Amino acid sequence: MADHDHDPHHEHGSELSETQLRVRALETILTEKGYVDPAALDAIVEAYETKVGPRNGAAVVARAWTDPAFKQALLKDATAAVATLGHVSPVGDHLVAVENTSGRHNMVVCTLCSCYPWEVLGLPPVWYKSAPYRSRAVKDPRGVLADFGVSLPKETEIRVWDSTAETRFLVLPTRPAGTEGWSEERLADLVTRDSMIGTGLARSPAEMPR
């Protein structure tokens, strides 16, 4: 197959249509052979476009911020704890939640491919799967955080979790100050995708649109 431009925004029309044609041909072959059902493919695409996303993870974090027993259960066995929240899609057996504290900041990467907790965060963004992030997160995490506009105190321990097996990591960000008494739903709006990867922090109430 022909090489393909790295950045989808800089694809040339002809290359793009060639890619589309090749993928369509592959689907035709697999369908004719009976290996795949196009209706099932439609349903998978639709689910990732509409149902599976970081709202699921944000609900988990908001619950952990408001319910100490749930937080304890989450840190002990995230798979089991998340399963108790009926509205979140079922996660695999190997979810691990890691907590940010005043002394420690967690950040998740997959240097070897693109391992990411899909069920709670949806599909990973392009940057997570990109060479700059995969190469630098383990060596220069503060530099990576600076790319995200995040600066942490210089004494804060930075813990980078390289997802080298089927374990998946969800960062439990620190609850922002000034949110005492907030509902879970309101708190969930503060929980960004990046704060659950560890390349960001949860939003403060001041950052929210009025």
Add this chain to the structure above:
Amino acid sequence: MNGIHDMGGMDGFGKVEVEANEPPFHERWEGRVLAMQRALGYAGAWHIDDSRFSQEALPPQTYLAASYYWRWALGMQKNLIERGFVAADEIAAGHALRPAKPLPRKLTADVVQAGMTRSSFFRQQQAPARFKPGDRVRTMNIHPQTHTRLPRYARDKLGTVELIHGCHAFPDSVATDRGDDPQWLYTVVFDGCEIWGADADPTLKISIDAFEPYLELA
């Protein structure tokens, strides 16, 4: 294999570029590739580590030049051909030219949720765990030409076992068609300076999830 995919610690790739309000897929074909991969995995065509290895084994210049889902498509096509599910002349023709090789099952629209639920990688233990949290361990200095999940930057390094995740299918064996070969899985944490030397950020700690054959007691 010591491939281009093993990127941890490499320099020169530049700044992390974030796209605001990024959609799940940038082009329709990307979603089709993801869904076909998912469906073939459910059908039992191959294991996730076979998918990974097929991409790692792409020529480095192809790996770097390909967009993410195009890399998936290239790896999928490679596995389809190598495992006898599709022939090269069928790819060229854009149609099936001969009967299918049977697969254990098929992902149909009524079982899509099952196909999207991540399978478990827990396996029956073959022996008691050799290590426990707190043990000092050294990672092996291994350079297999086949699939491994021990990144280069973390080989022959001194670390501490922090967590035990149970007994899992062993990717190095799965991707060489040697079966699940269950192994204990541990989170092993290293000081930044053990990995990157004296100039490393003193506040940095890095962990990998390491299968037992990657480790020896220090």
